[in-house]
Amino acid sequence: xxxxxxxxxxxxxxxxxxxxxxxxxxxxxxxxxxxxxxxxxxxxxxxxxxxxxxxxxxxxxxxxxxxxxxxxxxxxxxxxxxxxxxxxxxxxxxxxxxxxxxxxxxxxxxxxxxxxxxxxxxxxxxxxxxxxxxxxxxxxxxxxxxxxxxxxxxxxxxxxxxxxxxxxxxxxxxxxxxxxxxxxxxxxxxxxxxxxxxxxxxxxxxxxxxxxxxxxxxxxxxxxxx
Amino acid sequence: xxxxxxxxxxxxxxxxxxxxxxxxxxxxxxxxxxxxxxxxxxxxxxxxxxxxxxxxxxxxxxxxxxxxxxxxxxxxxxxxxxxxxxxxxxxxxxxxxxxxxxxxxxxxxxxxxxxxxxxxxxxxxxxxxxxxxxxxxxxxxxxxxxxxxxxxxxxxxxxxxxxxxxxxxxxxxxxxxxxxxxxxxxxxxxxxxxxxxxxxxxxxxxxxxxxxxxxxxxxxxxxxxx
DNA sequence: CTCAAATCATGACGGGGCGTCACGATCGCC
DNA sequence: GGCGATCGTGACGCCCCGTCATGATTTGAG
Numbered sequence: 001x002x003x004x005x006x007x008x009x010x011x012x013x014x015x016x017x018x019x020x021x022x023x024x025x026x027x028x029x030x031x032x033x034x035x036x037x038x039x040x041x042x043x044x045x046x047x048x049x050x051x052x053x054x055x056x057x058x059x060x061x062x063x064x065x066x067x068x069x070x071x072x073x074x075x076x077x078x079x080x081x082x083x084x085x086x087x088x089x090x091x092x093x094x095x096x097x098x099x100x101x102x103x104x105x106x107x108x109x110x111x112x113x114x115x116x117x118x119x120x121x122x123x124x125x126x127x128x129x130x131x132x133x134x135x136x137x138x139x140x141x142x143x144x145x146x147x148x149x150x151x152x153x154x155x156x157x158x159x160x161x162x163x164x165x166x167x168x169x170x171x172x173x174x175x176x177x178x179x180x181x182x183x184x185x186x187x188x189x190x191x192x193x194x195x196x197x198x199x200x201x202x203x204x205x206x207x208x209x210x211x212x213x214x215x216x217x218x219x220x221x222x223x224x225x226x
Numbered sequence: 227x228x229x230x231x232x233x234x235x236x237x238x239x240x241x242x243x244x245x246x247x248x249x250x251x252x253x254x255x256x257x258x259x260x261x262x263x264x265x266x267x268x269x270x271x272x273x274x275x276x277x278x279x280x281x282x283x284x285x286x287x288x289x290x291x292x293x294x295x296x297x298x299x300x301x302x303x304x305x306x307x308x309x310x311x312x313x314x315x316x317x318x319x320x321x322x323x324x325x326x327x328x329x330x331x332x333x334x335x336x337x338x339x340x341x342x343x344x345x346x347x348x349x350x351x352x353x354x355x356x357x358x359x360x361x362x363x364x365x366x367x368x369x370x371x372x373x374x375x376x377x378x379x380x381x382x383x384x385x386x387x388x389x390x391x392x393x394x395x396x397x398x399x400x401x402x403x404x405x406x407x408x409x410x411x412x413x414x415x416x417x418x419x420x421x422x423x424x425x426x427x428x429x430x431x432x433x434x435x436x437x438x439x440x441x442x443x444x445x446x447x448x449x450x451x452x
Numbered sequence: 453c454t455c456a457a458a459t460c461a462t463g464a465c466g467g468g469g470c471g472t473c474a475c476g477a478t479c480g481c482c
Numbered sequence: 483g484g485c486g487a488t489c490g491t492g493a494c495g496c497c498c499c500g501t502c503a504t505g506a507t508t509t510g511a512g
Contacts, residue, residue, distance in 0.1 A: 059311070085285070085370075142375070142376055144311075144372060144373065144375060146370060146372065146373075147370065147372075147373060149368070149370060150368055178437060180422060181419055181422060181434070181437050182441075184418045184419060184421075184422050185415045185418055185419055185437075185438070185441055187418070188414040188415055188417065188418035188419075189411045189414055189415060191414065192410045192411055192413070192414035193407055193410060193411055193414075195410075196406060196407060196410050208407070211404060211407050211411075212411070214445075215408075215411055215442070215445065216441070216445055217445045218444065218445035219440075219441065219442055219443045219444035219445035
């Protein structure tokens with residue numbers, strides 16, 4: 001199963017053999033070819049890494065496993081990323097980048113704490129559920145997946161949540177609270193509850209979101225009764 | 227700095243040279259000698275690992291770094307642990323084992339949700355603060371430290387928290403809630419807030435505990451005002 | 453006390469992943 | 483068309499990993 005070299009690396013110039021029409025290539029190329037293969041390779045490495053992490057698990061995966069799936073040479077990997085860890089970060093960063101617009105919408109339309117929190121948590125839970133089933137990471141439950149590092153996009157998400165809190169608390173003339181603790185705690189709850197949510201069948205994003213929202217809004221006394 | 231071979235490995239029999247008193251060695255030995263060096267080596271590896279993880283960071287640390295600090299041979303490491311990960315788990319397990327009695331006390335004396343939660347959270351925050359300063363892990367903030375795996379003692383702690391919740395909720399004739407979500411969420415809050423707490427100077431366990439307790443007890447509306 | 457069997461530390465060794473680098477092919481540009 | 487810059491390539495040296503044959507030490511039985 002090495003048949004993968006095709007669409008990557010130097011998409012050969014063979015196209016120019018049937019060059020009847022002197023110029024005007026049919027589709028591709030706006031930026032130069034170099035630029036195109038660069039983004040293609042970078043993306044290919046990311047895709048391969050996602051597969052490998054899913055198949056072998058993060059710990060067992062090696063840089064060579066990843067690069068092998070792309071058909072590229074081992075040295076090429078290091079033209080794009082410094083290590084397996086950096087690829088993982090890039091993957092996490094990518095996830096955060098895709099989630100951020102959804103969060104942005106919630107922040108913008110936020111008018112009070114409750115609605116903002118519900119919107120943001122629901123958006124997050126649906127996001128992770130979708131991610132989960134898109135590239136189904138069929139890894140044994142309880143396997144070690146590293147905590148995502150503080151990549152730029154992840155920090156941006158954190159700050160956006162914080163900003164959203166600040167905004168609605170301001171709107172409600174609420175007394176000041178420790179925003180750092182609050183943001184950290186809410187994200188922790190969201191992460192942990194969403195993890196448990198994904199382990200249950202069927203996956204109930206609405207129920208899990210309801211739990212998280214009510215816990216944060218009113219604490220234990222407000223929790224949904226079973 | 228290799229001067230460490232001393233107290234480990236086959237504490238030589240030289241003691242028997244000055245054998246004036248036929249028997250009755252001064253202190254050590256109840257169990258056989260073999261058993262004693264076994265526990266000594268196991269402990270030495272654990273201690274060395276703690277140092278190495280603290281000095282180099284978990285990722286950078288290698289099995290050889292650890293075993294080197296003990297003066298033992300590389301092969302000996304594998305008589306006790308299968309890998310660096312397993313040592314880490316053993317370290318985490320050890321922490322949980324030492325924390326469990328403190329938690330047990332809180333569970334036993336628990337009479338209502340509020341007091342139990344406050345007791346448990348306070349105990350935990352003080353525990354992590356103490357650990358932190360005992361073997362000061364002067365690692366650059368934000369460095370990757372793996373999530374502790376679900377070792378037996380850690381699972382036991384989780385269950386004990388859950389049991390405590392079940393007990394006090396029962397005592398209060400409170401309506402049933404999703405105990406799994408609740409326990410996971412509370413532990414997540416405790417972990418995350420305690421992390422942030424440790425990054426601030428001075429370390430304010432009381433303030434952090436107050437925040438966490440009030441968030442869980444009453445949600446945002448109940449949070450301490452700044 | 454003696455000796456054989458069991459235990460276990462030792463460190464050399466093969467295997468393999470890591471990151472680098474000199475080379476050469478391709479591209480962009482004049 | 484040709485030159486300089488770029489970048490893919492894969493072999494190479496390095497180091498870490500986990501194993502295993504060996505011998506030293508301990509144990510327990512006679």
